[in-house]
Amino acid sequence: MNRLYDNLKVDGNPLAYLRLYLTALIVFLADQASKLWIFNNLDMDTGRIVVVEGFFQIIHVGNEGAAWGILSGHSGILTVFALVALAAIFCFRKTLQLKQPLIQWLFGLISGGILGNTADRMIHGHVIDFLDFRFPFEIPILLPDGRYPAFNIADCAIVIGVLSYFLLSCLYENARGRDKTN
Template sequence: MPNQSQLANKLLAYSRLYIVAFLVFILDQGTKAWIFKNLPLDSYFYPDSIQVIDGFFYIVHIGNEGAAWGMLSGYGGLLAAFAVVAIFAIYKLRHSLELKRPVMQIAFGLLIGGVLGNLVDRLIHGHVIDFLDFHLPFSIPRILENGRWPAFNIADCGIVIGVFTYVILSFFQKDGHGPEDGKSRISEESYPSR
């Protein structure tokens, strides 16, 4: 059974992940609490929304019962269960995901903070509160018909940036030829088994 010192060392080993996840979660929940208190639900249009940059950026209050782009709308319970499974999988795979690396902790801190933020929304409100609304100066057939990007929130930003950062970092992770692997091979050769 680990003593207090060993437990503290284990917790400190992932301190960046905890701090980043906590900051994303608090920022996400704080902004959503303000939106919930100050804007009526489904305030997608002026004058109920807040115009930040005319014709481009608005603060709205949307209840998204699905995932990104409203996909899987009506399956909030399934999406909440998926969030719990994802966090558990990250915990179980923490060694293979190299979560002791500081940059990986930042990436997964962003991801976990975002997942927890949206999970809390689903549990409390039955939907995710989205409020950042951008209108792009172009349209894409079948994707952005009117140039309006689907509304999103801070948690979504954390998830997207975390996943994107992990994908980029995964191209730079050790492939068996890194200096740490070389050290372990040398030490094994220096002390042959008897």
């Protein structure tokens, strides 16, 4: 039991993860402010602002699922999954090397995005998506009919954080492998 408690302590310094907390807060506030503007200024499913004709528009849609509508209608499951993901980030912070500044920023992006979409699910019963792109080509599954599913700032933060962490991990493993062979 002491070992579990030791793992849950915030490493003795409340400012140890300040970059992570600030990044998460900035992402969360930007996400919620943008969604509040959309909620107050565009009608659901019909309101739109054309930014670049035929390519980019701002819309107001509710997504009851995750990416591409996966698990649509299961908001409770997605909320629990999000909270478990946040708890896992905290519990595995040493393994994830969260004391490193760059890693803190990346997990701040991820955490802020998770919090933003989770807040939507809890407040509205769905996530507010509003960035809508259309392309002159299609890619099966990813871009059916040339249209990418609408998304939001939280989604951007999560994707950037996850992909950057994955790339950084691959580069680190590659460099470690070269060090072992030399």
